[in-house]
Amino acid sequence: MNIYFRELRANLKSLLIWSGIVILLIVIGTAKFSAFTDNPEMLKILDAYPPALLKAMSLKTFNLTTITGFFGVMFLYFGLMSAIAAAMWGSDIISKEERNKTVEFSLVLPVSRSRIVTAKALAALTNLAAFVLITWVASVVAAQNYNPDAGFYDFLALEMQAMFMIGLIFLALGLLLGCAMKQYKRAGSTAVGIILGTYFISVVSGMQKSPDFLKYLTPFKYFDAGELYRAGSLNSVYLLLSAVIIVICIAAAYWTYNRRDLYI
Amino acid sequence: MNVITVNNLTKYYGKARGIIDVSFSVEEGEIFGFIGPNGAGKSTTIRLLLSLIYPTGGSAAIFGKDVWKFGTEIRKNIGYLPSEVFYYEGMKVIDLLKYSAGFYDGDFTERMHELAEYMELDLKRRIEDLSYGNKKKVGIVQGLLHNPKLLFLDEPTSGLDPLMQRKFFNLIREENRRGVTIFFSSHILGEVQRLCDRVGIIREGRIVEISDIRTLQENNYKKIRITAPDVEPDYFALPDVSNLHAENGTIKFFFKGDINTIVQKISGIRVKDVTIEEPTLEEIFMHYYER
Numbered sequence: 001m002n003i004y005f006r007e008l009r010a011n012l013k014s015l016l017i018w019s020g021i022v023i024l025l026i027v028i029g030t031a032k033f034s035a036f037t038d039n040p041e042m043l044k045i046l047d048a049y050p051p052a053l054l055k056a057m058s059l060k061t062f063n064l065t066t067i068t069g070f071f072g073v074m075f076l077y078f079g080l081m082s083a084i085a086a087a088m089w090g091s092d093i094i095s096k097e098e099r100n101k102t103v104e105f106s107l108v109l110p111v112s113r114s115r116i117v118t119a120k121a122l123a124a125l126t127n128l129a130a131f132v133l134i135t136w137v138a139s140v141v142a143a144q145n146y147n148p149d150a151g152f153y154d155f156l157a158l159e160m161q162a163m164f165m166i167g168l169i170f171l172a173l174g175l176l177l178g179c180a181m182k183q184y185k186r187a188g189s190t191a192v193g194i195i196l197g198t199y200f201i202s203v204v205s206g207m208q209k210s211p212d213f214l215k216y217l218t219p220f221k222y223f224d225a226g227e228l229y230r231a232g233s234l235n236s237v238y239l240l241l242s243a244v245i246i247v248i249c250i251a252a253a254y255w256t257y258n259r260r261d262l263y264i
Numbered sequence: 265m266n267v268i269t270v271n272n273l274t275k276y277y278g279k280a281r282g283i284i285d286v287s288f289s290v291e292e293g294e295i296f297g298f299i300g301p302n303g304a305g306k307s308t309t310i311r312l313l314l315s316l317i318y319p320t321g322g323s324a325a326i327f328g329k330d331v332w333k334f335g336t337e338i339r340k341n342i343g344y345l346p347s348e349v350f351y352y353e354g355m356k357v358i359d360l361l362k363y364s365a366g367f368y369d370g371d372f373t374e375r376m377h378e379l380a381e382y383m384e385l386d387l388k389r390r391i392e393d394l395s396y397g398n399k400k401k402v403g404i405v406q407g408l409l410h411n412p413k414l415l416f417l418d419e420p421t422s423g424l425d426p427l428m429q430r431k432f433f434n435l436i437r438e439e440n441r442r443g444v445t446i447f448f449s450s451h452i453l454g455e456v457q458r459l460c461d462r463v464g465i466i467r468e469g470r471i472v473e474i475s476d477i478r479t480l481q482e483n484n485y486k487k488i489r490i491t492a493p494d495v496e497p498d499y500f501a502l503p504d505v506s507n508l509h510a511e512n513g514t515i516k517f518f519f520k521g522d523i524n525t526i527v528q529k530i531s532g533i534r535v536k537d538v539t540i541e542e543p544t545l546e547e548i549f550m551h552y553y554e555r
Contacts, residue, residue, distance in 0.1 A: 104350065105349070105406075110336055112335075112336045
């Protein structure tokens with residue numbers, strides 16, 4: 001419990017910074033939205049864009065002149081931010097002990113490495129949950145000016161679940177990188193590289209003529225805002241796939257961290 | 265009873281040598297000195313024993329239990345002072361000590377204040393603002409706080425002023441008197457000489473000698489200096505002589521063996537001056553290093 005609370009305190013600043021960024025994004029976003037709202041001219045301009053670009057920005061599914069449609073587009077940024085923040089938290093919470101050379105203190109305490117990973121993973125998970133909740137609350141507050149209907153709240157709830165799931169996948173991945181990589185300096189950058197790579201795949205797989213299997217390679221495709229909007233629920237196949245990825249990453253994280261030399 | 269038993273312990277970092285075939289044991293209640301130059305493998309040995317790293321081969325047990333299988337349990341009774349102390353940023357000394365104490369069974373508040381007062385450590389300061397020496401004091405208090413039965417000290421005196429060093433040694437002796445076993449790693453011989461009962465010498469990853477500190481000093485070697493203008497140093501080239509060399513007309517060497525042999529040898533020549541004395545540990549040590 002000590003480790004958990006210490007980590008929460010140590011990570012508070014990072015959580016506040018990320019929350020500040022997401023709130024800023026929502027504030028700026030909705031300010032821009034005021035130009036789109038109930039503006040049929042805007043639709044004409046968008047229709048003139050190449051379809052591939054619209055698809056990549058998931059502008060095809062959504063009617064940008066409604067608040068629900070606008071938050072459908074915003075989800076792209078929510079998903080990315082959740083992925084990056086979670087991956088950084090997951091990898092940093094383990095690797096910082098080696099980077100700051102505190103392992104010779106913290107791992108000489110009578111606690112098993114598994115207990116350390118558990119406490120730290122829970123602290124990072126708490127951070128992620130708080131981040132998603134803050135995004136949720138900020139979105140609801142920002143939408144108030146545009147008379148959102150019940151459908152908006154349902155869709156936003158779905159988006160937030162999806163944002164949490166994307167975060168969870170990358171949190172598990174970050175945790176694995178932090179646990180497995182002795183070269184702690186590379187853990188964070190590898191995590192960001194994987195995020196950019198999978199995001200790129202998700203863009204490619206959105207294009208026509210791209211192979212169908214690509215969509216299974218990228219968590220961003222598991223929780224596609226357009227699909228969420230159409231289906232009205234999270235896809236159970238993708239949920240299962242996410243769960244498998246998360247379990248494998250976490251199991252591998254424990255396994256490697258218990259067996260490797262600490263870098264001192 | 266052995267507190268530490270190490271058998272053929274070997275550690276390679278990839279292809280780089282850590283330690284090779286290290287075997288020794290430390291008995292309950294003794295102060296075991298572990299000396300060697302920088303990079304000889306002292307810290308590697310300690311980190312293996314603390315299960316921070318895993319061995320390439322061999323075995324090690326503390327309190328009769330395998331170090332890697334029962335690491336968590338063993339560490340309950342271990343205190344460790346690393347050569348360089350690093351703690352979490354943004355914490356006050358007292359917060360860190362309480363955090364550390366929270367992992368052990370018992371209430372150590374009183375002991376924390378006693379130790380801090382003795383080591384002249386201000387508990388209210390923030391750790392990142394402390395000087396190197398004061399950080400070391402935090403390490404000392406933190407390492408001793410939970411009344412460990414076995415203490416690992418890795419170059420403990422670096423950063424402490426002489427007055428503090430003396431206080432620290434008294435503290436260590438006091439702990440030892442209460443039955444605490446101490447593993448004292450250092451490259452400074454003076455302090456090992458002052459404190460330790462037995463000493464292990466490590467060089468390039470291998471143990472070259474383990475012996476009682478007095479045996480090492482008294483029984484083994486004589487340092488002999490002979491001033492004899494007409495004699496070549498080769499005159500003393502006997503099997504029991506080592507480090508033979510001449511300096512400003514004075515022949516110097518170490519002798520290990522029957523002292524009569526050398527006295528007869530000296531009586532065969534005309535000498536101006538002769539001294540036969542115990543070498544300092546420093547000189548014995550250099551002898552091991554250069555071999």
